[in-house]
Amino acid sequence: MLVITDHIVLRDDELEWQAIRAQGAGGQNVNKVSSALHLRFAIRDSSLPDAVKQRLLASRDQRIAADGTLVIKAQRYRTQEKNRADAIARLRDIIVAATRVPKKRRPTKPTRAAQQRRLDGKTRRGQTKRLRRTLDD
Numbered sequence: 562m563l564v565i566t567d568h569i570v571l572r573d574d575e576l577e578w579q580a581i582r583a584q585g586a587g588g589q590n591v592n593k594v595s596s597a598l599h600l601r602f603a604i605r606d607s608s609l610p611d612a613v614k615q616r617l618l619a620s621r622d623q624r625i626a627a628d629g630t631l632v633i634k635a636q637r638y639r640t641q642e643k644n645r646a647d648a649i650a651r652l653r654d655i656i657v658a659a660t661r662v663p664k665k666r667r668p669t670k671p672t673r674a675a676q677q678r679r680l681d682g683k684t685r686r687g688q689t690k691r692l693r694r695t696l697d698d
Contacts, residue, residue, distance in 0.1 A: 569609060576600060576602055578601075582596075598648055600648040600649075603629065
């Protein structure tokens with residue numbers, strides 16, 4: 562059981578783990594040991610609330626595949642246990658961010674004073690340019 566928030570708990574069978582070899586420098590160790598992990602989380606089939614699922618699927622996160630699977634690659638550390646904890650922490654952060662309901666934007670209009678300041682600035686700029694012109698006799 563993975564506790565995300567007070568109301569959201571994921572079962573262990575909802576997470577799919579795959580051990581892979583880490584990329585990058587590391588000498589012989591990187592070629593022998595599969596310490597990196599892929600965490601796959603099927604958003605559509607999960608026990609998350611529908612609103613959270615919709616926000617996750619609607620986000621433009623490149624880690625979410627077209628079929629609704631979230632893939633997290635954890636290879637920051639040299640041990641599988643630390644990479645597993647890192648992947649779980651990152652999954653928790655992604656889901657917690659999706660639980661927050663975004664504020665609805667209220668369209669605003671510039672104040673009359675702001676509009677007047679804008680027009681005054683345009684007038685001053687026009688006068689400056691007018692003074693730079695060459696005079697024809």
